[in-house]
Amino acid sequence: MASGNVLRRTILAAALVVPVALPALAWAAQEAETTRFVREARQLEASPLQPGAQDMRRWLLNWTMETPDYQVIICPVLGLPETVDEETSIAPEILAQQMFGNLAYQITQGSDGDEVDRQLAGVESALKAYAVFLKADPALKIPGVDHLAALQKAGTLRAHVAAVLEEKCSGDAPRETLRLDADDAAPPVRGPFLGDFLRGTSVVYPMQVGQWHAVDERRYDDVLGGASIRFARPGDTSGWIDLYFYPVGLQEPAEQQTMAEGEREALLDARRELMASERDMSALQPLVVPVASLGAGGPARVDANALDFSYSSKGKAYSSVMIFAVDRMYAIKLRYSVEAATASRQQARREAEAFFRTMLSGVQVSSFGTCGRVPAADQLRLRAGCEGVDPLLPVVGEGQRELRFEYPAPHGAAAR
Structure with missing residues (x-):
């Protein structure tokens, strides 16, 4: 160990x-x-x-x-x-x-x-x-x-x-x-996750989802932090959606649920002082997102988790939603905050879920690395999205933008 x-x-x-x-x-x-x-x-x-x-x-x-x-x-x-x-x-x-x-x-x-x-x-x-x-x-x-x-x-x-x-x-x-x-x-790395199992990823996402337009993109300093994209509606400053992508590897359903629970706990910790009561945050609730199968017989759905809550900041009340899923070896998290005068929690929840379903059905996540040697049945079952060991060149169409992550082998560890 x-x-x-x-x-x-x-x-x-x-x-x-x-x-x-x-x-x-x-x-x-x-x-x-x-x-x-x-x-x-x-x-x-x-x-x-x-x-x-x-x-x-x-x-x-x-x-x-x-x-x-x-x-x-x-x-x-x-x-x-x-x-x-x-x-x-x-x-x-x-x-x-x-x-x-x-x-x-x-x-x-x-x-x-x-x-x-x-x-x-x-x-x-x-x-x-x-x-x-x-x-x-x-x-x-x-x-x-x-x-x-x-x-x-x-x-x-x-x-x-x-x-x-x-x-x-x-x-x-x-x-x-x-x-x-x-x-x-840190424990020794044996076949490192980033730089070996996962050497690079291309995320191609739509610049517009319904009335929402991508207005900002941020990469985090540490590679495990991934990146986030902010979406806003033109001329509307009452709310915004932040979409996060960060690598987590192949995850069994139980592990995905554990990660979702950890996200809820972290969000509760971060927002507790802005909420009337921590009981005001809903429990995680399942959200099924229809998607295209990555192969014949593979799952055509992603099982996500969603929650909603209210908080106040700088004298304004907000309705807020979080949706969390793991797909193609990446955690994909949505955070939506909107002034309560514009949308109730229920309205915000419906808007966020509609956005997430549309976005996830249109986003392309493809990776390369030794993950390409994972048995085909497991790749299909877990929606790995790994296309082989060698680098890939995705197609980026009109109205799309690519987030590209490259993971060099850790110091002292040669990629195989």
Whole structure:
């Protein structure tokens, strides 16, 4: 699972202090970074073995180390072993998840509260990921973490965390500053997702969907962030649609559902303070989108999830919708916000669903890489959209635009 690296060698440090600061970015870009951090931290705790998990951990670790307005104190409450097997232990991943859960809590709840709350958030995040690892392979069991799971079930986990924090991580208790190199800290890449399995993708999308016109396109600095396209109606400033594409690889239906739930949790975290109540956000609801089959006998539908909610910002009330789907190895997410005076939640939901159905039936997503060697039956069943190992040249017609992603092989990893 993990290599012998700095992360593993620091597992039993009395306390690990990770100072992080928000980069000097524009507010919108800063919000996007923190929203992504929370989203991916939640996705990893719910699905730590998903395709691309190693790349997600690498990005989260980089962000944690490079960003000085937050401080993450990782107290040794997990009961991780002092030495671990280089190839099979999940201890480094569990420790990393503790960090991510702690920082995600600070981003969403603030850093001025009780340190016990922050510590507990990190531990609970690690326990969620641990449970998924064990379900996949019971041999990965770690007795110390099992003990914490039992304490959680008994309702005494918080008291235990508070006691350990008081004994080992407060006052004059020794502390160690965690210094990790991102490449050293992340699990080794064996047949990397980006740069090998997926070497490049072409997304050809329509510039107009009904009354909506594409007005802006944004690529995110990190390749896992993908890109987004903003659509607006000419002369109408009351609402906008943002459409996101980012790579996730081949996903089974259960994994897609887990990702959708992670997206909802991240959105709730980001908008909670702007909502009357978190109960105001609807549950995820299934949305079937008819599409063209990618081959004879393949599925002619994409199973998406949708939700709606209301929020207020700068004195205005808004109706908002999110739709999330995975198709052709990419997460495709729609966010629609419109002034409530223009459209109710129900109206916004209908508009968003109509847009998504039309858009998805017209967008072309085609990729190349070693994904082309996946058995044909699996490619067809999961709508892989992988057209082989070699680069491809799509046809971009009138009224269309191409988003092209190129994924070079990671440093030190040769594409095969």
